[in-house]
Amino acid sequence: MESYYIVNDPNDPLAARATEIRKQDYLFWKEVKPDLEDDFDISCHTLATRTGLSERRTRDITMALYRLAELPLTRALQETYYFLDFSRLITIDAVLSKLGDVPTETLERIDQELASYLTPTSPRQVLPSNTNLRRKLNGLIAVETPTPEEEKEATPQKDPYFTYSSFGGKAGLAVEFDEATLIAIDEHVSQAAEKHNLTKADALAKLILGDIEQRVKVVLHMYRAYDQKAAPGFIQGFGWVSPETADGIRPTQKRDMDLARELESESYVTPPLIGAFVEGRDGVCRWPGCHRPAESCQKDHRIDHAKGGKTAGSNLASLCQHHHNIKTDGGAFYIMDPHTGDIVWLFDDGHWEYDEPQGPLAPKNKNWALTVGQAIAARRAAAKERNDS
Incomplete structure (x- = not known):
């Protein structure tokens, strides 16, 4: 069965019309965007007065299009499906701008991972929200930050x-x-x-x-691959961090998420270890398009505990209060793959939507983190070999 996002559903007239609008909007701005040798301010001012958009918006659109030109794999996806609106394209540029002047090989790595992330893997899949797209990109650039040794060689910065x-x-x-x-x-x-x-x-x-005092112990929850020394880390409430940052955070307690994945409890209340696995797998509320952090959500029993449903990762999903109420009231129901955590939502009107987990323990992110870790370990080994020779 063909994989596609709901926004590109070929059997939905509404989705088809919306796709055509996005396509024409994209092609229009691609055609009228200023050339590199044009005066940028005057060009954006002219576009703003003729389209009715603000000058800031025309600047953002222009920068987003030139950024997309640097990401050929992602651009090919966009020009095949026309699924990304300018809000998402602007988000991509805004986050990648944090890297400054990006080396070509860095952009190639980011482009490859971003294109993989944006490629639908199932029919009727929900398009990643702006928030989830930003989280993914922040994770990609986290592992591209300079190592401490590289920072020492850089020009000293002024007091930030x-x-x-x-x-x-x-x-x-x-x-x-x-x-x-x-x-x-x-x-x-x-x-x-x-x-x-x-x-x-x-x-x-x-x-x-000094108007208030805060005498508390700060507790950070970090997910990290234990079998790869150079793997990036994911800190709950913050996002992905570079391997160097993760190395600097010394855990006082370690919990085995592989064990947590298989655990079951007789209690209705989710034990902390099982809850940590569910949050790490889901990342956010599992209602399609909701981006409330999983740690702020309830642990919903897909099959009610009173009807024999297990208190286990295979039967629990993170749902915020609002969307938990909708499910409880019978407006929607979901089926979950116990191995991957993928969810199919079934709605009263007969349509269905496919949602993938977004957390660091989701299959996509877990495999990506290991791959990145291996690449970083190889880079470090090569640097050490050059220094020793």
Whole structure:
């Protein structure tokens, strides 16, 4: 059976019309985008006044198209299916811009992984949301960051702390830390925000100014392949981090997710070890297109516990409160592959949708992390050999 995203469903007139709109929009902007030798500001201003879009939007679209030209495999997918709207194309450019001037071989690796991620593997598959696309890209660039040795050879940077004025009496603070430090700070601020019912910005200000105290132990949950030393890590609530960052975070407790995958419990309440596996497999709420983090979701028994359903990874899925209520009320039901965690949602009106898990333990991400780890280990070995010779 042919694999395709729901947005490209050949048997759905609505999806077909929407695909044609995306196609014509894409082809229009590809045709009118400024040439590299054109004055960028004037060109975007002209496009904005003639299309009714903002100048910022025309800039973003132009940059997204030139970025896509650097990703030939991803571009080929787009120009075959026309499934990516400009919101997603702009997200791809915005995240990859974090890498700055990217070497060709780096872009080739990212293009290959991105194209693989965006290739549908089942019929009626749900197109990755902007949030999940951003998470995937952040994972790809995390493993492309310089190693500590490479950073030492780079030109020293100025103090990455500065303030700036904004509008309406507001001002901003920009500061950079190494990943491990930032992750710990972010978790500390998040806990303070939740405890005192504050925004994270207000919680940070009050912590620094001494208006509140936060005497808690920060606990980070990291998923990482144990059989590959150079594998990247995935930190719950943050995302993928480079192998160097993962190496710097020393776990005080290790839990075997291979064991957790096979565990079953007689209790209705999900034990922590089984829950950690489900969260690591799912990544987000399993309702198609929802991106609420799995750790903030309920563990739903696909077959009710009262009807003999197991409290085990093969019978549990992460559902946020809202979508759990829809399932409980009978508006939709799902069938789950106990081995891969793939889910088929069945709806009252007769249609169905296919959803893949997004977490670090999902088959796609688990295999990718191992492959990346092997590549990094080989790169390190080659660098050591050059230094020793």
